Amino acid sequence: MIRTLKPSHEEKPKQSQASDAVQKGFWEGKLGYAHSWLVVMTTLCMGTVLHLVSGPAPSNPLVLGVFGLPLAAAAVFVRLKRHSETAQWLAGIPLAVVSTAVALALALFGGVLPSSFWNSIGLPSLWASWPFLMVSLVVGTNLSAAVAKRAWPMTRQNALFLMSHLGLLITMAGGALSSVFIERCRIAIFPDVALNKAQTERGEDVELPFSLRLKEFTMENFPPTLSVAHSADDIKSGSHYAERGMKEKIRGLDLEVLQHIPKAVYDGKTFKEMPWKTAAPASLVRVSRDGMKIAEGWVTSGSVDVPATLLPVTEGEVVVMNAPKPKRFHSLVELTEGKETRELDVEVNSPARVGEWQVYQISYDEELGAASQYSVLELIRDRGVPVVFFGMFLVVLAACWHLWEGVGVKK
């Protein structure tokens, strides 16, 4: 029911107002937290019933369109009936607080319970469930109404409000667009053959408008460190890189690296430098305690061609070389699109762009490491991203403005 905030005196005589308030029904009084709780919990229950009846929410444009309707309707309604009690409530803080609190409570479950739990109740995840989506819809509707309410007149205060709230609304809308229209697939590329068939997570083939061939896969590692271990669960790792001349005290043992070979192979007697991609780092280590040498020998973390080697020091105590940690992995890719061929550099934190597709370095043959014969790339085409980033940009501007005011306002 739509009512105005300030009913005219002609409509209701002054003396009857108190008795009216007592007699007003639940929806006829001032709308506030109780009404918000009722609406949000009802929506949550509807979502739960929907989930029980139909399972997880399908990710399709129809659902997106249906979800957009209440948002648009709320915005139009609030603009048309700006001073009505219903519009004030729809765009107000009680509904914002209650809907956000319930959405956060659901998110708390999602942040605590692992995906195996959600799978066990027939959900791929909480985030694709009807209850969560329905409550998010209330959050979005409230946001949309609030934005519409403050869209005009454009005062300084309203501009700041709009920047943050409209930014958030656009981000949410972009996220919804992404979830429906995103295309993701992976492709393992090899040196000998150009491929244009990728696979989605569900194992469906995707034909790409271009083909990809691995020209070169390179991998750099950080130098390894040494550890002293009693067992696989009882390890004390050092922090210095195992390089010639390195000295470090671990668990009361003085370790000194007498010789270090970054790429070594074992020739049956000792370790020798060999620039193979399958070689492993090896260090000749002297171990002393209180100035007394107690062991000396080679340690290596090993590779497919070099067996791992540790150095026994005392009974149950060994010096080991930790597997080197990857510093950078990079694929040089040959891309053929029609008659045109060009090269792409793809590495973590530096994706390549091919038309609407973004190409990401995802994986490689971890057993072979630098000698990997293939590289796994992920290709993503997400048309919601520009919308999301525009929304986020507005939120960033609003955050900077708020920060300025937060620091600047005098007590």
Place this chain on the structure above:
Amino acid sequence: MGLGAWLLASGSYVAWRKKPWIGDILMMIGILSVGLMMGVMWASLGRPPLRTLGETRWWYALCVPTLGLLIGWRFNTRAMAVPACLMGALFVAINLAKPDAMDKTLAPALQSPWFVPHVVVYMLAYAALGLSSVLAAWEWGKALKEKRALAVEDTDLAHRFVLVGLPLLTLGLIFGAFWAKEAWGHYWTWDPKETWALLSWGAYLTYLHVRARHALKPALNASLLIVGFAVLMGCWFGVNYLPTAQESVHTYTRMYEESAAASTADQKTADPMSAN
């Protein structure tokens, strides 16, 4: 030195209330010593010391007194000086009691221009929001001791810290999304750490909206600040201990520990030349 300076500073703020400059100087000595120590750590690691929980604790220990001092100067009050000093000292003590294994390596995903702004902005936000909650609890405790209700003015300063902390938290969240898009192709994946970051942000947003409507209910606002800080701690530390932690790509400390253990286990089982 930082620990000692901050403990002395908090003592001096209480002992010489009319001479806050003594506490200010001690506080600055603490800030400079911890800042210098972190500069040395940055140089010796060859990477920003922002990767592990222990390293972020050092940042927190630095940010809390720094922010406490700066905001104190800005608003001409020392109300938060003692809590700021004690929080800084507490985090230094935790780090000294539980030192991190220093590891110079930085995973490829962390080698991003977003790394430093994302974590530093978050640490500043955590410092501001942490101070707001401690101040709220402090003032509430004082009110209880004096057997009076919490007054609106008692939560004013705490609210100011939220006005600083929440925008920073927002920036941290969005910088993280931009970075995730570059590194993994998705700006948001409902990873447990992301979910908890959203929960923290949502908790303080809720506080802000409640405060906007119910500014005259200081006890309600103070309670929300305390809840918000608990959620924030859940996001920073707690998430590593939850069942969902195994699914997170953000728990770098755990990943590195597991990698070291796996490496040792491999070498023990595949050990053809252990007698060399």
